[in-house]
Amino acid sequence: MTKSAEIRIPPNEITLSRRADVSVVVVGNPNSGKSTLFNRLTGLKQRIGNYPGVTVERHIGTLRVDDKVTELVDLPGTHSLSAHSLEEHIAVDVIFGRMPGTREPDGVLAVLDATNLYQGLFLVQQLIDLELPVVVALTMTDAAEENGIGIDFETLSRTLGGVPIYPVVATTGAGLDKLRHAIADIRSVPVPDRIVVWPELTDAAAQLTEGANEPIRFAELERLLIDGPIDANQAILAKLGDAASERLEPIRDELFGLEPPIARDARIRYAWVRDVLATVQRSAPRFYSWRHRVTGFLNRPVPGTVGLFIVMAIVFQAVFAWATPIMDLIDTATASLGASIIESFGEGAMSSLIADGIIAGVGSVVIFLPQILILFLFIILLEDSGYLARAAYLMDRAMRSVGLSGQSIIPMISSFACAVPGIMATRVIPNRRDRIATILAAPFMTCSARLPVYALLIAAFVPANKVGFMNLQGLVLFGLYLFGIVAGILTALLMRKTALRGPKPPFALMLPEFRRPNLQTVFIQLLGRAKVFLYRAGTVIFAVAVIVWALAYYPRSDEIGPEVERQKTQAAYSLSGEALDDAYQRIENLAAAAQMEQSWLGRAGHFVEPVFAPLGWDWRVSSAVIAGFPAREVVIAVLGTVYAVGDDADEGTLSGRLKASAWPDGRRVFTLPMVIGLLIFYACCLQCAATLAVIRRETNTWRWPVFAWAYMTAIGYLGALLAFQLGSA
């Protein structure tokens, strides 16, 4: 937009862009295509935050149609307004307008999966009782057609009290425009007529409201009658007043007798849903597409499990192999950029800060963006295609043998990208012990921040020999992933047998059909991940790079400068030409090494060297490991800095410099046993402040993050010790 166009915007529209006129909640079953639809509707105009006090993500997007601005709130998927998990509680609280800091909704966008009307209508029917305008988006209409399901929209709309229904195909975008207009005009949509599904409940609600303090929505009365006076319903009880509240228990007793209220509710509403389906849904003989053939084959126990392992192996191989060319490019670019800075600005504190601190530090982390994007691409594709749920199902028995459930597999698999979202994903696990055991196991999964460390060391020290269809480097990487999985599982098992002993957790899981992920949604999610990673590289890692550079650069020694000059003069007497240049270079490298060694970081590294010497680490590796405690990927940045200003500066790229690194007596520092030990240390240790913080938040105590940190660091140390001592013996 040009400047003159901006000026013409009337002031009231500027305020509108800050605050939406209308707030609409997006409600639907898990896997109903709700988030895909939300992404299609709002595109990149969305912000991700958190609900106050909990870790459930709040996704709010903006929808602009003509001059109307609508705020869309994407809620966690739910099957019923009778909340069970933390996420369902959040969804229900927002829907009822009782979530602090979130607007009371003006309307509901109900997402109904055309291939799963059975569970969808169960929820939509409850939404109609909210006495709010409701617009239904019917998703997956293409898949429904493919399955031979025909839906009579008019009858369905009539049955649902007259709610407008908009069929959409998220993959092609068909129907989206009409839906956008309907959402923007949701205030003019009439509140649907109530459907009397359960006359006894309606009567009981009427009895309950006699003499109530203020009017109460029918949906709220339903919740009170079915779920009882639980915490979430206290606000409703207050509206009801004391006199009416006292009638609650007798009315519930009369209504339910000995039958569990939730069971009665499910029985009656699903009976109604079946009647509706009989009138609105026509099923033709099913057409067997590729989708069904793939599903059918992968449903068999053995091919399914073998398939899962093949999928995982392909992902790891792709992450390692596809990214290499781009990474080499970034590597060369940062190296030559740093060199040209030094060349054009001369040596000094400023050019050293830019070249050795900032460019080398941030550059050596940004280089892993291609790998991280490929990994996230696979995780998003697996999730959106419905495969992650199948993985949970296939792995349930195995997970149960270690005291977890198949539901733990989704947090675990997410942790391969990053333990932070992985740990946040444990919210779907209702059992607390099960959840904490999963949280403790999750950081062992090889996250994308470990990948840079692995990739650097493997590329430098493991030969690229062919082994079958993989090469040795890929195999070592796969081994490290496997090691993380085993360590995580053993940890969970140990915890479930000791501190977290308890009964077996429950398990029930919806298994969606395979579906083709929508590329636009995949792209939006991938962009979000890239932003988060680059944001970290740009802030935390940038700051650490500068601090570490300063620790390595200061204090400057007064003695080294004159000593260099003295030696150079001496060399000039006896040498000339190329030999003299070589001598100068050697003297400067030695000077840089001496400077590095007496810097703050060098001193710290020397101070802890005795602790890490049994692992074969010299003071430089020790310094890097210390500096990497807040965020493990920083270790690469620190190694980059330490080695750029060290005695091997002419060796070019970082892996070359590591290879050349030696002890004072000439032995190589990075021997194979030492490298394997270092890899094991990084496979275990919990060098990630963000993970510690999220564990604290999710468990609501410092006990678990402190325990996890100490436990993982101890295991890493012992593993590295064992590898180095046995390997070097």
Add this chain to the structure above:
Amino acid sequence: MAINGNTLASLKRGQKGIIKFVDAVDPQVQRLMVLGLVEGAEVEHRSSAIGGDPMEFRLFGCGISLRQEHARHFHILPVAAGD
């Protein structure tokens, strides 16, 4: 109740049954009822993981997986093969 002890757990792969009675005392079973496993629903056993547990069922077009220990609470009347 004349249900011959048949439960969801005893369905063979590809076999269908109609739920006739749910033993709803266990709160975990009640959660499964909220997912639609109630009396009158037709359920098909689609697959099992290695070792036969958990089991995957098809319920009105959606896939749902249960452990055998929970599947035993759903008493069924098998539907003859070939519909």
